[in-house]
Amino acid sequence: MSGRLSIAVVGPAFPYKGGGAHHTTELAHRLAAAGHDVVIESWRAQYPGFLYPGQQTISEPEGEPFPATRRRLDWRRPDGWWRVGRSLRGRDLVVLAVLSPVQVPSYLGILAGLRRGAPVVALCHNVLPHERKAYDEPLMRRLLRRVDGVLVHTGEQAELARGLTRRPVSVAEMPAHLPVSAAAAAGDREVRRRLLFFGIVRPYKGLDVLLRALAEGPGDVGLTVAGEFWGGLDETRGLIRSLGLESRVELRPGYVPAAEVPELFAAADALVLPYRTATASQNVWMAYEHGLPVIATDVGGFADQVRDGVDGLICAPDDVASLAKALRRFYEPGEPERLRSGVRPVDHGPVWAAYLDALTGAAR
Incomplete structure (x- = not known):
């Protein structure tokens, strides 16, 4: 893919806290700065409390929120997952930020609404959790077989993904998405x-x-x-x-x-x-x-x-x-x-450039 693209990034964004929200938000900013038309589809309610024992949101975002952020997803409303997917038909690229297999049912709902209406990349922070449950692998296998491409951050994760899907798997180093x-x-x-x-x-x-x-x-x-x-x-x-x-x-x-x-x-x-x-x-x-x-x-x-x-x-x-x-x-x-x-801050400009290239090319 090249030129100006219409891209939807689906994942947690501010006011959610933690690395996932930082990454989704910074990714959207970087894609927009590269000239793409970008929207974030985020959550009103992402997980039931018993699945995420920590504090999910914070009152003050720890960075600049992405202005085109929509919060239409709710784990309690499967009908809303389908509607969001339907609304993304015609996009040049849809990116699903995969942080946990718990997200898979909602992402499958989005894919059902999308109905091959746009190429989809699963951006996997972890292909499978560090501490696994019996349902993790079946859920991830089902998701990764439904998307057009997979992007992971290490060769080890790539091998894990290739064991779950025959879809193309790309590897790109995760660049920094640090709090301000x-x-x-x-x-x-x-x-x-x-x-x-x-x-x-x-x-x-x-x-x-x-x-x-x-x-x-x-x-x-x-x-x-x-x-x-x-x-x-x-x-x-x-x-x-x-x-x-x-x-x-x-x-x-x-x-x-x-x-x-x-x-x-x-x-x-x-x-x-x-x-x-x-x-x-x-x-x-x-x-x-x-x-x-x-x-x-x-x-x-x-x-x-x-x-x-x-x-x-x-x-x-x-x-x-x-x-x-x-x-x-x-x-x-x-x-x-x-x-x-010997410590030197890393120049993440080139790392981000390579990351965006890998992401926009992962669904080809």
Whole structure:
């Protein structure tokens, strides 16, 4: 596809919070800046509360809302899914932002209304969830077999998608879609002897591994854990007590507004991503915008984002000893300063250009 296109992006947008809403909104802005006619089809109500235990929306958008955003979708109104799909007939491209298999029924309703009236790309943030349920794979298989193309962010995800559909699968690195505060100054370069775990806390993110590694690592290093807990908060507190880390670990459960992010990053020496599994993470780019090195496990795209020994450290996933060794290595004399000096914010202009090309070409 080339030239000016009429594009509809279906997915969460402001005032929804989190990476999905940021990505959908920034994608629409970038497509419009490239000369395309763009609309976002977003949600009045996206999920029932029991499927999303965190806070779904926030009162103040953490970026510039996209002006052509329509909120006509409601998980309680399947008839509305069909009507939205019908209204998108004749578009040059429809992009379905797939964050969870829970969205699949509504997307199938949109496809039923669309009835091949426009090429459709499934933009999969995760082809399958990190923590899977029995219905996830059948739902995703059904969706991916109904679209014209699939766009994913890593080669590993591409292989997963190709196991579910014969439709064309494209790969493009996910560019940054950071909240507006992420470009703030990172503060002085004093070594704080404190690490940061940031974002929604779920089992696949390996906070328990990090706590055990902290107990085996340098004894004077602290940790701040800031983010919503999707269960397990009491268990985490119990683990902290059992490891004798009460004086070294600060828990800040709950959503972190964008205005509070700069202070959190300025108070830490490094961001730690001890994930058991991953695709890609905006948190790496956020850390670099704040001048922080990243200690991450070798999963998903982390080893491509983090240059081991240059602007961060890479260790084995789900391995307490490997992570503890990385923490000790990080705090060797002069290492925090040296790794921080290697951090550079990434120029995401070329990454976005390649991403838009891959997206607009994915339905060919």
